[in-house]
Amino acid sequence: MAEIQLTSVEAFDGLLKPVGDVRPAGVRVRERSTLALATVMVRKGRRADLANRFSDAFGCALPDAGRRTEGNDLAFVSTGPGAWLACREHGGYEFSESLAETLSGLASVTDQSDAFAVLSLSGPRVKAVLAKGVFLDLGDAAFPEGHAAATQCGHVGVTLWRRPADEAGDPVYEVAMFRSYAESFWHWLSTSAAEYGLTVERAG
Amino acid sequence: MLLLECPYCGKRAESEFHCGGEAHIARPETPAELDDQAWAEYLYYRTNPKGLHAERWQHRHGCGRWFNALRDTVSDKVVETYKMGEPRPDASNANIPDPAKVRSA
Numbered sequence: 001m002a003e004i005q006l007t008s009v010e011a012f013d014g015l016l017k018p019v020g021d022v023r024p025a026g027v028r029v030r031e032r033s034t035l036a037l038a039t040v041m042v043r044k045g046r047r048a049d050l051a052n053r054f055s056d057a058f059g060c061a062l063p064d065a066g067r068r069t070e071g072n073d074l075a076f077v078s079t080g081p082g083a084w085l086a087c088r089e090h091g092g093y094e095f096s097e098s099l100a101e102t103l104s105g106l107a108s109v110t111d112q113s114d115a116f117a118v119l120s121l122s123g124p125r126v127k128a129v130l131a132k133g134v135f136l137d138l139g140d141a142a143f144p145e146g147h148a149a150a151t152q153c154g155h156v157g158v159t160l161w162r163r164p165a166d167e168a169g170d171p172v173y174e175v176a177m178f179r180s181y182a183e184s185f186w187h188w189l190s191t192s193a194a195e196y197g198l199t200v201e202r203a204g
Numbered sequence: 205m206l207l208l209e210c211p212y213c214g215k216r217a218e219s220e221f222h223c224g225g226e227a228h229i230a231r232p233e234t235p236a237e238l239d240d241q242a243w244a245e246y247l248y249y250r251t252n253p254k255g256l257h258a259e260r261w262q263h264r265h266g267c268g269r270w271f272n273a274l275r276d277t278v279s280d281k282v283v284e285t286y287k288m289g290e291p292r293p294d295a296s297n298a299n300i301p302d303p304a305k306v307r308s309a
């Protein structure tokens with residue numbers, strides 16, 4: 001049997017490019033291609049046990065609805081009752097395996113690294129761009145760092161969360177979507193950000 | 205923009221939701237024993253009130269959960285939303301006819 005060679009291709013491969021006047025750009029976009037992802041769904045009646053296992057293993061609380069928490073080198077985003085999206089930088093496929101082991105008996109873990117595409121969106125005008133596609137109040141009071149939501153952006157289903165501000169002091173949001181929506185999402189993003197200028201930062 | 209309150213996510217745009225028709229309709233325990241009329245009533249007969257109506261809604265483009273909503277079919281105002289499995293809230297002070305009484309009238 002011939003050996004199968006698989007090449008890793010980013011979801012936004014060939015799509016992301018600068019848009020509008022970028023001197024300076026109002027929005028910066030970066031594909032978070034090195035993020036390993038997994039969904040975590042609690043087993044019936046085991047939420048309290050899961051919360052304990054979480055704090056023991058990761059040193060962080062299980063996030064409540066609409067929240068994201070970070071622990072050690074990973075993060076958890078609430079996506080609905082009893083459901084979370086787990087993220088680890090450079091976690092690879094081993095991430096979901098080790099997570100499933102850690103949460104064994106308390107939650108079901110499914111690898112989603114190749115199912116979702118994640119974009120980091122930042123810059124001085126990022127809120128103005130997101131306001132064109134998201135029906136949520138993303139202001140600092142209503143949606144500060146650590147807040148998250150399962151919602152829509154440009155009619156694409158997304159999980160959205162806010163990170164700490166970047167070095168320039170600009171707000172940072174990350175948006176996860178099914179990777180087959182990458183082209184549709186880029187169509188919305190490139191059109192919506194054109195008036196502010198958009199630059200592409202190297203994936204990672 | 206109309207806002208609906210998901211019991212899990214809070215207030216969201218109506219476009220994130222999907223209505224699933226009248227709530228609190230229990231599937232008969234023994235369908236095979238029903239006559240056609242009784243089965244048809246389970247499948248198709250609805251109260252269709254002018255006033256408060258308990259409906260199933262799904263936060264389809266959010267957390268994905270189903271919940272129930274009490275909606276006034278005259279004003280389209282959603283008076284209350286509540287989780288699946290919870291009883292229909294008492295709307296006696298909402299000054300709107302009870303669908304059960306409308307049906308028997």
Ligand SMILES: [Zn+2]
Nearest residue numbers: 210213263267
């Ligand atoms: Zn919801």
